[in-house]
Structure formats: C-alpha cells, structure tokens
Amino acid sequence: MQQPLAPWLEPTLNKLLAQAHEGQLAHALLLPLSKEQGAEVLLNRxxxxxxxxxGNACGQCKSCHLLAAGTHPDAYSIKADGNQIKVDQIRELTSALSKTAQQGGARVAIIWQAEQLNHAAANALLKTLEEPAANCFIVLASAKAGLLPATIRSRCQNVALTQVSKAQSRDWLQNQGVDWNTVGWTYDVLGGPYAMLQQQGQERLEQLQSARKEWSNALAKGQVSATLCQYTQDQPADSLHVLHWLISKKMGSILASQRAFANRLSALISEISQVRQQLAHMPSVNYVALCTRLVLDYQQAAKQ
Structure with missing residues (x-):
C-alpha cells in the first residue's frame, strides 16, 4: 500500500515535476535521505x-502499471553490495542508461545511500554525470551527502526538503488516525512523522512503551530490571533513545526551578549520546553494567 504524501512534501514534488515538464530539471539530483521525514515517499512519487x-503519475498508463508491479524496465535501483557501491554496479547502470528507453519515456536511476560509492564507482559515475543522456535522470539519495566527492556534488541539483514542525506532524498524523495523546512522545525517539506512521500497531511501538516504563522505574528506584537490560542488549539504540527522552523531559520540567540539577542532567544527556555512538564500535558490551551505571549517574545527579 502506497504511503500518503504529507503536505510539507507537496511543494518540493510539484516544483521538481514542473521543472521536468518544462525541460528544466537537472539530469542529476541530490536528495537528503531522511526516511523519518518522508524522503522515500517523495522520491517514489x-x-x-x-x-x-x-507526466502526472496517472496510475492508469502502462508505465504506471509496470512501476506499481516493480517491473518497469526504465527504472533502476542501485544499493550497496555489502558495505559499498562497487564500480561494476555503476558500469552496468551506465550501460543500461545509454540505451533507448523501452517505454519511450524517461529513464530514472536511484542510487540509495550514495555516500557508499567507493572511489572507482564514484569516478565511473562522474563520467556519466558529465555527459548525461537525453531524458535520463539519476537521483543520489543520501543521509550523508557531505561524504560524497565534491566533484559529484557539484554536478547535482540539490533538493532541499521543507523542515516540518512537531505541530505540523501532530496534526497530519492525527488525520492519518494516529492517537497522538498515547504515542506522541515517541516522535523524538523515532525521529519523525513517517517513522511514527510506520510503527502504528507494530511490536516496536509496544517495546518502546515498555522501555519507557522500565527506565522510569529504574530511575525512580535506582535498580535496573533484567527485562530492561535484555531489551537494551537487543535494541540498544531504541532503549537509549527512550532514556534520552525521559531525562530530557525531566530536565525541561526543572530548568527554571532547579538550574544546578538541570545542568547535571544536561551532562548526563551528553553522556548517553556518546554511549549511543560508541556502542556501534564496541566488540562486546556488559549491558547490565551499562544500564546500572547510567541509572546510578542519574541518582547521583539528583542527590547533589
């Protein structure tokens, strides 16, 4: 089922399609890949x-039917082979794009996580960007566009996504049937409205609710449960995001009345952020010790 297009994505989509209709759209686009804010939905539209x-995503023509079935011969999707996009993948794509469109229209290639292009692949792609074929579009989707070579970025039209506020997200999600009063707190944990929409009724949302309860009890009592430690081991990013949210909420509630305590909580929030980044590079972690340490640090901050 196709995901709905949020109103903050419509101006960008309409502008790009208008440019294409007028023959003014660049052959290479660089799109920030923010899945939580709906970049994938925009890209698919x-x-x-x-x-x-x-020319209007009619849903009725042969091309639209082929695309919906995932069998459109002029749509190409490139993803990393392992942890990088390799030169053979780009050479194969270049060869395909040099041929006539089988449906008589445009040819469109999407390179997902484009920052994973290795050096040889980037050089091969650069040649294609320098000599684009007619009615051919290459979209580089990347959450880390700064890692792309400057020579690649300079040949792309940057697509800026409109920043959406939490209030806009709330109103839209409620129109989509999301119970904001119950799950609105997960907005900051999950990272955005589309992430929330995708988690509706799913196990991950229930786990986040449970993690909130477990962390709240741990912070109040100074003891961590086996359930909390196991969940943190299984889902470290989500678990620490929940803890980050809880302590941020506490800090906000006491900022005016207990500034010293709030400053200590701010330091603890920074510590949690550092732990999140470090976990991805640590070969082994004692999650019981980690959870216990963070809870004791909170307790110590509250006592000073």
Missing amino acids: LLQGLLCLN
Missing part, C-alpha cells in the same frame, strides 16, 4: 511522475 507517460 517523483519516480512515478517522471516515468508516467502522461
């Missing part, structure tokens, strides 16, 4: 609009 034989 752009793909539909560019490939549609009627």
Whole structure:
C-alpha cells in the first residue's frame, strides 16, 4: 500500500515535476535521505511522475502499471553490495542508461545511500554525470551527502526538503488516525512523522512503551530490571533513545526551578549520546553494567 504524501512534501514534488515538464530539471539530483521525514515517499512519487507517460503519475498508463508491479524496465535501483557501491554496479547502470528507453519515456536511476560509492564507482559515475543522456535522470539519495566527492556534488541539483514542525506532524498524523495523546512522545525517539506512521500497531511501538516504563522505574528506584537490560542488549539504540527522552523531559520540567540539577542532567544527556555512538564500535558490551551505571549517574545527579 502506497504511503500518503504529507503536505510539507507537496511543494518540493510539484516544483521538481514542473521543472521536468518544462525541460528544466537537472539530469542529476541530490536528495537528503531522511526516511523519518518522508524522503522515500517523495522520491517514489517523483519516480512515478517522471516515468508516467502522461507526466502526472496517472496510475492508469502502462508505465504506471509496470512501476506499481516493480517491473518497469526504465527504472533502476542501485544499493550497496555489502558495505559499498562497487564500480561494476555503476558500469552496468551506465550501460543500461545509454540505451533507448523501452517505454519511450524517461529513464530514472536511484542510487540509495550514495555516500557508499567507493572511489572507482564514484569516478565511473562522474563520467556519466558529465555527459548525461537525453531524458535520463539519476537521483543520489543520501543521509550523508557531505561524504560524497565534491566533484559529484557539484554536478547535482540539490533538493532541499521543507523542515516540518512537531505541530505540523501532530496534526497530519492525527488525520492519518494516529492517537497522538498515547504515542506522541515517541516522535523524538523515532525521529519523525513517517517513522511514527510506520510503527502504528507494530511490536516496536509496544517495546518502546515498555522501555519507557522500565527506565522510569529504574530511575525512580535506582535498580535496573533484567527485562530492561535484555531489551537494551537487543535494541540498544531504541532503549537509549527512550532514556534520552525521559531525562530530557525531566530536565525541561526543572530548568527554571532547579538550574544546578538541570545542568547535571544536561551532562548526563551528553553522556548517553556518546554511549549511543560508541556502542556501534564496541566488540562486546556488559549491558547490565551499562544500564546500572547510567541509572546510578542519574541518582547521583539528583542527590547533589
């Protein structure tokens, strides 16, 4: 089922499709890949609009039917082979793009996590960007565009996504049937409205609710449960995001009345952020000790 297009994505999509209709759209686009804010939805709608034989994602033409079935011969998707995008993948793509479109319209290639292009692949792609074929579009989707070579970035049209406020997200999500009063707190944990929409009724949301309860009890009593330690081991990023949210909420509630305590909580929040980053590079972790340490640090901050 196709995900709904949020109103803050519509201006960007309409602008890009208008440029394409007028022959003004660049052959290479660089799109910030923020899944939580709906970048993938925008990209899929752009793909539909560019490939549609009627130019408006009509859903009725042969091209639209092929795309919906995942069998469109002029739509190409490149993803990392392992932890990098390799030169053979780009050479194969370049060869395909040099041929005539089978449906008589545009040809569109999406390179996902484009920052994973290795050096040889980036050089091969650069040649294609320098000599683009007619009616051919290459979209580089990346959450870390700064890691791309400057020579690649300079040949792309940057697509800026409109920043959405929490209030806008709340109103839209409620219109989509999300019970904001119950799950609105997960907005900061999950990172955005589309992440919340995708988690509706799913196990991950229930786990986040449970983690909130477990961390709240641990901070209040100074003891961690086996359930909390196991969850942190299984889902360290989510667990620490929940803890980060809880302590941030506490800090906000006492900022005016207990500034010294709030400052100590601010330091603890920074510590949690550092732990989140370090876990990805640590070969082994004692999660019982980690959870206990963070809870004791909170207790110590509250006593000073």
